Amino acid sequence: MGHVKTYEEVIYGWFDHFHAHPEISWKEVETTKKIASIVEEMNINYKLFPDITGLVAEIGQGEEVIAVRADIDALWQEVDGTMRANHSCGHDAHISMVLGALLQLKDEPLKKRVRFIFQPAEETGGGAVEMVKRGVIDEVSYLFGVHLRPIEELPLGKVTPAIHHGAAMFLKGSIGGVDAHGARPHQGKNAIDVVFAIQQMLKNIYINPFEIYSAKLTKIVADGGSTNIIPGNATFSMDIRAQKNSVLEELKKRIDEGFEAIKNMFGVELEWNWLDTTPGAEVSEEATQIAKASIIEALGAEYLDNPISTPGSDDFHYYTVLRPNLKAAMIGVGADLAPGLHHPKMTFDKKALIIGAKVLTTTLRNAAQNK
Incomplete structure (x- = not known):
């Protein structure tokens, strides 16, 4: 049996x-x-x-x-x-x-x-x-x-x-600046400078400290092809999270505003797409x-x-x-x-x-x- x-x-x-x-x-x-x-x-x-x-x-x-x-x-x-x-x-x-x-x-x-x-x-x-x-x-x-x-x-x-x-959103973006020789940085628009500005913008987002949230860069690719070329172009990704859906929406609003300000400040092309949201x-x-x-x-x-x-x-x-x-x-x-x-x-x-x-x-x- x-x-x-x-x-x-x-x-x-x-x-x-x-x-x-x-x-x-x-x-x-x-x-x-x-x-x-x-x-x-x-x-x-x-x-x-x-x-x-x-x-x-x-x-x-x-x-x-x-x-x-x-x-x-x-x-x-x-x-x-x-x-x-x-x-x-x-x-x-x-x-x-x-x-x-x-x-x-x-x-x-x-x-x-x-x-x-x-x-x-x-x-x-x-x-x-x-x-x-x-x-x-x-x-x-x-x-x-x-x-x-x-x-x-x-x-x-x-x-x-x-x-x-918690809630989560994901983003991919690109920076379109101008390459320059390492000896002549004034002739270009450095994508790495823009990335640093984005990082600082994220650190300067302040929401009620009783709320749980985070926004961080998770990927950066910027390469001029040689150590003496300042890269004008870069791509990046971001991960944004909050415990509440309302706080996540506030983070999205602040980041959109921050991107617009950085785009105007550096005079570069800056594009970003919100890929996915998990409530x-x-x-x-x-x-x-x-x-x-x-x-x-x-x-x-x-x-x-x-x-x-x-x-x-x-x-x-x-x-x-x-x-x-x-x-x-x-x-x-x-x-x-x-x-x-x-x-x-x-x-x-x-x-x-x-x-x-x-x-x-x-x-x-x-x-x-x-x-």
Whole structure:
């Protein structure tokens, strides 16, 4: 007689597969196929999209919908000297935990529908927006997410009912000045001088010190081709973050004004493009309370931790920005995760998979029974 796998073994098996087969944003073709095959084996209805990766499965009955989202993409990064797709943010774990909740709930009588969203392209920040465009949160009243947390935020054995992510914006710019001989700097327009002015402008932005924010240059390329040529041209990138969306918008306004002033002061061409915005968390207190009670019910009060604030960001929060009436919270699962999220050698204790799956199962069940 063959060995019958336990619930834990099934989840670990799913994780091992997804971890071994990472795919980057919008390229999660095989990942989507694998999730679909698992859902098919459970005899559950699901929907694929003709033009993008990802899928949506649904169980239960009723007009109201409770939903949970798992991000499915991996990062593209250097691992042991080779550039490749790599699950260093825990999305392989999130898929496995959400599938674990689906497995537990699929045969239960539910008063509401429960929708399982397997979303592509979280890392590039566009996946949630495309899911909203395709109606995946239409009729949804409560939306839950899940994310492993680094050890400095939560150790293994602790679960938080809400993660308060910060907001982030990213920018690329270019400077068009005039090259000059190193002996005749007055004949040119030095792009490096402009870069230094941009750096000082960022340091001179002062917002209420009780707010959490940062704005910094993350890339500068300025090269005249020789050590005796002063470069007139340069490119640069910036990373701007704040805990609140309103503060991020204020930073954007100040930076736009600063660029205009620097452009006029140096008489150069200065162009910049805001590439992407990831909004900060708009966390529902009602969703948080459901998750809090569910953590205690599923695991015990000793597992419960307080909501946490983190400078990281997640495109999960686009759902609430685009649908303000949506009640949402992202559950954070302690996993002794180290050295940190996005580190190419990130590891965590796999017992967190079972903990997360139990919490999600109980949270979705309670939300589906909630009036």
